[in-house]
Amino acid sequence: MAYPLQMGLQDATSPIMEELLHFHDHTLMIVFLISSLVLYIISIMLTAKLTHTNTMDAQEVETVWTILPAIILILIALPSLRILYMMDEINNPSLTVKTMGHQWYWSYEYTDYEDLSFDSYMTPTQELKPGELRLLEVDNRVVLPMEMTIRMLISSEDVLHSWAVPSLGLKTDAIPGRLNQTTLMAMRPGLYYGQCSEICGSNHSFMPIVLELVPLSYFEKWSASML
Ligand SMILES: [Cu+2]
Numbered sequence: 001m002a003y004p005l006q007m008g009l010q011d012a013t014s015p016i017m018e019e020l021l022h023f024h025d026h027t028l029m030i031v032f033l034i035s036s037l038v039l040y041i042i043s044i045m046l047t048a049k050l051t052h053t054n055t056m057d058a059q060e061v062e063t064v065w066t067i068l069p070a071i072i073l074i075l076i077a078l079p080s081l082r083i084l085y086m087m088d089e090i091n092n093p094s095l096t097v098k099t100m101g102h103q104w105y106w107s108y109e110y111t112d113y114e115d116l117s118f119d120s121y122m123t124p125t126q127e128l129k130p131g132e133l134r135l136l137e138v139d140n141r142v143v144l145p146m147e148m149t150i151r152m153l154i155s156s157e158d159v160l161h162s163w164a165v166p167s168l169g170l171k172t173d174a175i176p177g178r179l180n181q182t183t184l185m186a187m188r189p190g191l192y193y194g195q196c197s198e199i200c201g202s203n204h205s206f207m208p209i210v211l212e213l214v215p216l217s218y219f220e221k222w223s224a225s226m227l
Contacts (some may be wrong), residue, residue: 001136004165010167012191013213014185017169019083027076034072060075087169090183093151097142101154101161101174101196104203108142111153116226122206133203138192141212145219149183159201165194165209173198186213 002010012018098109102119110116123137144150156165156174164171165184172182186192194209214222 001133005162012169013167013188013190014169015187016083016087016183016185017167019086020169023079023083026079030076032071035163042124044125057081061064087182087190090151090181091149093149093183095148096153097144097156098150098153099142099156099163099174101156101163101200101207103158103201104196104207106161106163106196106209108140109159110223113223113227116223118226120210129176133193136195136208136210137208138208143211143212143214143219144184144186145216146186146189146213148185148216152184154182160198161196161200161207162198163194163209164197165192165211168211170194171197182213186211188214189215 009021009024012021096111098111100107100109105119105121107119108117118140120138120142121142122135122138123132125134128134128137150170152163152170154172154174155178156176158176160176161174162171163174168184168186170182170184172180174180190213192211192213194211196204196207196209198204200207
């Protein structure tokens with residue numbers, strides 16, 4: 001989760017999020033270069049005496065300022081498309097979990113098991129135990145095995161919601177009548193927090209997502225205890 005007053009993105013937990021962080025830094029460097037060049041040109045324009053006021057055309061500089069932005073755009077577009085296709089890839093998931101958005105909670109179904117499903121509601125502030133996070137804790141966490149490819153199926157029962165976990169680089173819209181798919185892979189065990197990311201009604205802010213990524217043997221014990 002984010003710490004108070006955090007400016008940047010959350011630390012990456014999945015390979016995809018690492019790629020996204022690199023891409024963000026790469027694009028930001030290009031933005032810095034362009035901004036400093038523009039600021040430099042503005043300062044020159046404001047201070048210099050304009051001596052060539054009757055220059056009619058300048059072929060060379062026009063060629064440069066047409067081709068250079070095109071090259072810069074390609075330098076952004078290619079890595080962006082690469083990550084887009086990587087995120088779209090579903091390679092042999094070991095587990096499938098379906099989540100439905102409701103006004104205003106999430107429900108989860110482990111479709112590989114016969115009868116493993118539950119609702120996940122936010123814990124109200126007055127019921128929080130010491131150390132639990134306000135507006136982020138839920139009554140039933142989504143327990144998942146770490147270091148494994150998991151397929152998430154995301155849909156909604158009522159209005160548009162969005163299932164998002166920033167440190168895993170996930171954000172998928174939950175759309176009524178449509179089943180969206182995304183891959184989830186965590187490299188470390190831990191708790192990963194997210195929130196509904198589509199304005200979905202009066203309690204939109206109160207339907208958090210908590211993933212508990214554990215080693216496989218713990219997950220097996222948990223799923224056995226839930227059946
Ligand atoms: Cu929502």
